[in-house]
Amino acid sequence: MRVGLFITCLIDLMRPEIGFSVIKLIEGTGFEVVVPPAQTCCGQPAYNSGDRRLARDLAEKTLREFEQFDYVVVPSGSCGGMIRAHYGDLFRDDPELMNRFGRLRGKVFELTDFLVNVAKVQLQPGEFAGQVTYHDSCSGLRELGVKEQPRELLAQVGVAVTEMKGCEHCCGFGGTFAVKYGDISTAIVDEKCANIAASGAGAVVLGDLGCILNIEGRLRRNGDSTTRVLHIAQVLAGDV
Incomplete structure (x- = not known):
C-alpha cells in the first residue's frame, strides 16, 4: 500500500533530516512512501490570518496531490489538524469538493x-540514552487525539519519559500568533522552558517542528545550551 507523505513546509525548508527519519520509520513497516514533489503548504497560516481564498486554493491543491494514496501521513499535528479539522469549512459550499475531501x-x-493504529508497529529498543520529557502539541492533542501514541512508541524503543508540569499546555508558537502577540508568546514559552528544566530531563521530545523551533530558540536565548529538543521521528528512528 502507498503512503503519501505530507512533509510540511518547516521540515522541508528547515530540518529535512526529520523527513528522512519519517520515511525510514514508515518504510520499515512495509509501506511504500511517496513524497509528491508538487505539494505545498497546507494553508494553515492563510486560514488563521483570515485569507480564506488562499487557504482554499492551497487546500484544493493538497486534495489533488494526495487523494490518490491509500494513506496520508503528516509528521505534524498542526498541519494534520488543519487538513482533517478545517478543510471541511473551506469546502462546505462545494459538494463535489466535500465528497472528495470526505474520502481523503x-x-x-x-x-x-499512523504507526500505532494503522501500521501497528513494534519497534525494537534503541541506543538513546537518558530521560526525556514530552510536549503535547495543541493541534495534535486537541484536533487529532494524539496523546498516548507517542508515549507508547517511546516505551517500545526503551526511552524513559518523565512527565513535565503542563505537558499539554501551549508552547506559545501558534504559527502567526507568535508574531502578532510576541509578548504573550514569550511569556508562554518561558513557562514551558521552566517546566522542561524542572522535569530534570536532558531532552524534550515532540511532534511538531514549529514547537521545536520555538522551544529550542527560547532555551538557547535563556542560556540553556544543553537541553536537546528533538522530533519524535528522530528518536524512534535512532537518528539522534
Whole structure:
C-alpha cells in the first residue's frame, strides 16, 4: 500500500533530516512512501490570518496531490489538524469538493497515530540514552487525539519519559500568533522552558517542528545550551 507523505513546509525548508527519519520509520513497516514533489503548504497560516481564498486554493491543491494514496501521513499535528479539522469549512459550499475531501479525511494520520493504529508497529529498543520529557502539541492533542501514541512508541524503543508540569499546555508558537502577540508568546514559552528544566530531563521530545523551533530558540536565548529538543521521528528512528 502507498503512503503519501505530507512533509510540511518547516521540515522541508528547515530540518529535512526529520523527513528522512519519517520515511525510514514508515518504510520499515512495509509501506511504500511517496513524497509528491508538487505539494505545498497546507494553508494553515492563510486560514488563521483570515485569507480564506488562499487557504482554499492551497487546500484544493493538497486534495489533488494526495487523494490518490491509500494513506496520508503528516509528521505534524498542526498541519494534520488543519487538513482533517478545517478543510471541511473551506469546502462546505462545494459538494463535489466535500465528497472528495470526505474520502481523503479518513486516510490522513499524524505520524505516531499512523504507526500505532494503522501500521501497528513494534519497534525494537534503541541506543538513546537518558530521560526525556514530552510536549503535547495543541493541534495534535486537541484536533487529532494524539496523546498516548507517542508515549507508547517511546516505551517500545526503551526511552524513559518523565512527565513535565503542563505537558499539554501551549508552547506559545501558534504559527502567526507568535508574531502578532510576541509578548504573550514569550511569556508562554518561558513557562514551558521552566517546566522542561524542572522535569530534570536532558531532552524534550515532540511532534511538531514549529514547537521545536520555538522551544529550542527560547532555551538557547535563556542560556540553556544543553537541553536537546528533538522530533519524535528522530528518536524512534535512532537518528539522534
